[in-house]
Amino acid sequence: MAPQSNMLMQLLPIVLIFGIFYFLLIRPEKQKQKVHQELLKNLRKNDEVLTVGGIRGIVVNVKDTTVVLRLDENVRVEFEKESVTSVIKKGE
Numbered sequence: 001m002a003p004q005s006n007m008l009m010q011l012l013p014i015v016l017i018f019g020i021f022y023f024l025l026i027r028p029e030k031q032k033q034k035v036h037q038e039l040l041k042n043l044r045k046n047d048e049v050l051t052v053g054g055i056r057g058i059v060v061n062v063k064d065t066t067v068v069l070r071l072d073e074n075v076r077v078e079f080e081k082e083s084v085t086s087v088i089k090k091g092e
Helices: 002-041
Strands: 048-051 057-063 066-072 075-082 082-089
Touching: 002 082, 048 066
Parallel strands: none
Antiparallel strands: 048 057, 048 082, 057 066, 066 075
């Protein structure tokens, strides 16, 4: 019985390290991804958004994988939805 107990004691630190790794790194990242996916799903026309590149714009059109932003009066640019990082102000 001593060899099995000794082996269990050797595996315990590895299991603990994996548990700590999961709760400190993997789980929070999954939660962030879930929140970001929800944000992208709820994008609507007239929302003011911020992109990964720091560009602010107002949503003109939302497509399946892209979003068209109005940056100025006659300037419209199409971005991948994933590049939108946050909604600054919800449109009416």
